[in-house]
Amino acid sequence: ENPLGVHLRAMAIGGGHVAVEAVDVTESHRLARVRRDFVANVSHELKTPIGALQLLAEALLDATEPAGAAAPDLSEDLVAARRFAERIQHESTRLGRLVQELLELTRLQGAEPQPPPEPVAVDWVVAEVVDRTRTSAAARRIEVEVTGERGLTVYGSDTQLATAVSNLVENAINYSGEDTTVRIATRADDEHVEIAVTDQGIGIAPTDVDRIFERFYRADQARSRDTGGTGLGLAIVKHIASNHGGRVEVASTLGGGSTFTLRLPARPPDDLLATLPPAGI
Numbered sequence: 001e002n003p004l005g006v007h008l009r010a011m012a013i014g015g016g017h018v019a020v021e022a023v024d025v026t027e028s029h030r031l032a033r034v035r036r037d038f039v040a041n042v043s044h045e046l047k048t049p050i051g052a053l054q055l056l057a058e059a060l061l062d063a064t065e066p067a068g069a070a071a072p073d074l075s076e077d078l079v080a081a082r083r084f085a086e087r088i089q090h091e092s093t094r095l096g097r098l099v100q101e102l103l104e105l106t107r108l109q110g111a112e113p114q115p116p117p118e119p120v121a122v123d124w125v126v127a128e129v130v131d132r133t134r135t136s137a138a139a140r141r142i143e144v145e146v147t148g149e150r151g152l153t154v155y156g157s158d159t160q161l162a163t164a165v166s167n168l169v170e171n172a173i174n175y176s177g178e179d180t181t182v183r184i185a186t187r188a189d190d191e192h193v194e195i196a197v198t199d200q201g202i203g204i205a206p207t208d209v210d211r212i213f214e215r216f217y218r219a220d221q222a223r224s225r226d227t228g229g230t231g232l233g234l235a236i237v238k239h240i241a242s243n244h245g246g247r248v249e250v251a252s253t254l255g256g257g258s259t260f261t262l263r264l265p266a267r268p269p270d271d272l273l274a275t276l277p278p279a280g281i
C-alpha cells in the first residue's frame with residue numbers, strides 16, 4: 001500500500017520548468033479493499049446454506065436407501081429421487097469447494113493480515129502434501145514419487161506453502177491417466193529453492209498455457225468439469241508464490257505431460273509478507 005495515498009509524477013514542461021502531478025490513489029485502494037471484503041463476506045455467508053444442502057442431500061439418500069437384499073425393488077420414482085439427491089450432493093460439494101477457495105484467495109490478497117514469515121522445512125511441506133493427496137492418488141493408481149535434495153529451508157507460511165504444492169499435485173493427479181507417476185522434485189542453488197511437480201498427463205496447449213493462472217480459467221472445459229475443479233487452484237498458487245517473493249512457472253506440451261515449478265527465495269526476507277501487492281478480485 002502507498003502510505004501517502006498519492007502517486008507523484010514529475011515531467012519537464014520546457015523552459016526549465018518541471019510540473020509535478022499528484023494522483024490520489026487512496027480511493028482506488030479503498031475500492032479494492034471493499035471488493036475483497038465483499039467477496040469474503042458473501043463467501044462466508046454462503047458456507048452455512050451450502051452445508052445445509054449437503055446434509056439434506058445426505059439425509060435424503062439415507063432415507064431412500066434400499067433396506068438390504070431382501071427388500072423389494074425400489075420404485076422408479078424413488079430411483080429418480082435418489083439420483084437427484086446424489087446430484088445435489090455432488091453439486092453442493094463442488095459449490096462448497098468453490099466458496100472455500102474464493103475465501104482462500106481473498107485472504108491471500110490481503111483481506112486478512114498475513115502471518116509473519118517463518119522458516120519452513122521443505123521436507124515437511126512435501127511430506128504433508130504426499131499425505132494429503134494419498135487418497136486421490138490411490139483412487140487413480142497414481143504413484144507420487146519424491147526425489148531431490150533434502151533438508152532445504154524456505155521462508156514464509158508453512159500452511160500456505162503446503163496449500164500451493166498440494167494444489168499442484170492435485171492437478172497433476174486430476175489431469176493424468178491411471179497408472180502413471182507424479183514426481184515432486186526439490187533442488188536449490190544459492191538464490192532459489194525449487195519445488196517441481198511433474199506429471200505424465202494430458203499437458204496444456206500453448207494457447208492456454210499463459211492463461212491457466214487466471215481466476216476461473218480452465219483449458220478444457222469438459223475435462224476440467226469432470227475433475228470437479230473450480231478454476232481457482234492455480235490462481236491461489238500464483239498468489240502464494242508472489243506473497244513469498246517467488247514465482248510459479250510451467251513447462252508443458254499437449255499430450256506430453258507438465259512440470260509446474262514453484263521457485264522461492266533461498267534467503268530469509270526482510271519482511272516479505274508485509275509487502276503484499278494491492279490486487280483486486
Ligand code: ADP
Nearest residue numbers: 171175212218219220224229230231232233234
Ligand atoms: P481447476 O480447478 O480447473 O483444476 P486450476 O486453476 O487448478 O483449476 O487449473 C486451471 C486449468 O489449468 C485447469 O482447468 C486445467 O485445464 C489446466 N491444468 C492445471 N494443471 C494441469 C496439469 N497438471 N496438466 C494439465 N492441465 C492442467
